[in-house]
Amino acid sequence: MTAQLTKIFRHPIKSHGVEALKKVTLSPGQTMPWDRRWAVPHEAADIAGPGSEWKPCNLFSRGAKTAALMALRAHLDPRGKILTLTHPDLDDLTFWPDAPGDSARFLDWLRPLNNTSRARPVGIVRARDRGMTDTDFPSLSILSERSLSELSHRAGQDLSPLRFRGNLWIDGLPPWEEFDLVGQTIRIGSTLLRVREIIGRCRATGVNPTTGAPDVDTLGLLQQAYGHTNFGVYAEVLEGGALSLGDPVSIESA
Numbered sequence: 001m002t003a004q005l006t007k008i009f010r011h012p013i014k015s016h017g018v019e020a021l022k023k024v025t026l027s028p029g030q031t032m033p034w035d036r037r038w039a040v041p042h043e044a045a046d047i048a049g050p051g052s053e054w055k056p057c058n059l060f061s062r063g064a065k066t067a068a069l070m071a072l073r074a075h076l077d078p079r080g081k082i083l084t085l086t087h088p089d090l091d092d093l094t095f096w097p098d099a100p101g102d103s104a105r106f107l108d109w110l111r112p113l114n115n116t117s118r119a120r121p122v123g124i125v126r127a128r129d130r131g132m133t134d135t136d137f138p139s140l141s142i143l144s145e146r147s148l149s150e151l152s153h154r155a156g157q158d159l160s161p162l163r164f165r166g167n168l169w170i171d172g173l174p175p176w177e178e179f180d181l182v183g184q185t186i187r188i189g190s191t192l193l194r195v196r197e198i199i200g201r202c203r204a205t206g207v208n209p210t211t212g213a214p215d216v217d218t219l220g221l222l223q224q225a226y227g228h229t230n231f232g233v234y235a236e237v238l239e240g241g242a243l244s245l246g247d248p249v250s251i252e253s254a
Helices: 067-071 102-113 145-155 177-181 218-226
Strands: 003-010 019-021 023-026 073-077 082-087 090-095 140-144 168-171 185-188 191-200 230-239 241-244 248-253
Touching (some): 003 023, 019 073, 082 102, 090 102, 140 145, 140 177, 140 191, 145 218, 177 230, 191 241
Antiparallel strands (some): 003 168, 023 241, 073 082, 082 090, 140 230, 191 230
């Protein structure tokens, strides 16, 4: 396999903004640093504040239920404890999710984007010792540029990778061959990861991440063309290290 790392993304608040990176350092058994560090529970969820245990995604506000969230972008300065969120329909918000009073300010700022037919967001929580990923184990998502290109061809338009809220994008694999990596270990740069699961997708992928409006039936396209609604794989970090754009990707073992 000749492949390379082409994109790195993190999402400081789950479903509330994405940030592109040029490099990152991973640790064994951990999610990407600052990825899904926080999440936004809705009023139907019973979740405590900082130090909460991992919880499944259906307890949080997310793009599958509130499409406008998909147009959020984030910029995190972890050293200065500053997070900035932007949205095309709102003024920028700079705050820190753990700071007293900032949760209320964040919810006020977010209110115009809320889907009034869904449970309201009620705060910000931080998971204990890990990111609040969609898996019950600390994971990173790995996605394929060529699978996206093939799906874009079927959609009749270029589909942004931001629809899929992934962490690591690789190029060089034939379309959909990433599914064959499940159960294998792969090396990206100086890191070693075990691929564990295929990712089943939700309606958030049908939302245009520039406008925050649904525009493509991605789930229907996947189902019609391939008989499933999967895109990408989840992996766990076995050996940590630095990752940078352009790093080679190789299979280590089955």
